Amino acid sequence: MRLEKIVEITQGIPLSRIRINSTIETEERTVYSFENESSVAVPKLTEEINQNIPLVEEDMILLNLTSYNAKKAEKTDLGKVIPSNYIIIKVKNRDTVDPDYLEWYIDKSESFKRELHKIKQGSIIMSIPINEFRKINIKLPNIEFQRKLGKVNSLNRRRKQLFLEREELLEKLLITVNEEEMING
Numbered sequence: 005m006r007l008e009k010i011v012e013i014t015q016g017i018p019l020s021r022i023r024i025n026s027t028i029e030t031e032e033r034t035v036y037s038f039e040n041e042s043s044v045a046v047p048k049l050t051e052e053i054n055q056n057i058p059l060v061e062e063d064m065i066l067l068n069l070t071s072y073n074a075k076k077a078e079k080t081d082l083g084k085v086i087p088s089n090y091i092i093i094k095v096k097n098r099d100t101v102d103p104d105y106l107e108w109y110i111d112k113s114e115s116f117k118r119e120l121h122k123i124k125q126g127s128i129i130m131s132i133p134i135n136e137f138r139k140i141n142i143k144l145p146n147i148e149f150q151r152k153l154g155k156v157n158s159l160n161r162r163r164k165q166l167f168l169e170r171e172e173l174l175e176k177l178l179i180t181v182n183e184e185e186m187i188n189g
Contacts (some may be wrong), residue, residue: 024045036066062082065095065110067110
């Protein structure tokens with residue numbers, strides 16, 4: 005079945021298209037990124053001024069258009085502005101598609117990577133046309149299997165995060181122990 009049958013697919017906004025002026029109350033929002041995050045001024049009430057500024061929502065899957073990596077939104081990402089270098093994927097019905105499974109499938113599946121490769125366009129920087137992306141065919145296993153694999157994927161992602169946090173804490177501990185030894189002799 006086509007991807008567009010099971011998910012809503014849109015694209016982030018070019019940050020230069022966010023309109024603000026002195027009469028609009030603004031707030032600073034973090035710009036979503038897999039790497040270095042920045043911030044941008046956005047209108048506080050985007051609905052009232054008729055600007056469609058996509059913000060990260062729960063269970064969204066974001067596909068980076070340059071690295072082709074996919075990542076499911078985490079709680080710490082909620083409310084961030086989604087720039088135009090991301091495709092936004094929202095599952096239409098969680099009874100037929102598990103978001104954790106779909107994230108894994110889009111990010112890690114060799115068959116999906118082959119489908120992406122078929123639709124990439126460009127000579128120097130390859131890009132994914134969003135209309136072609138919507139037409140990608142996907143075969144899904146039953147929902148129980150999706151949930152199991154999705155849960156394992158989610159737990160594995162959490163394990164990796166905890167490992168990185170542990171490494172950072174160990175580095176800080178070594179620095180602190182060294183500084184104390186230098187002071188106390």
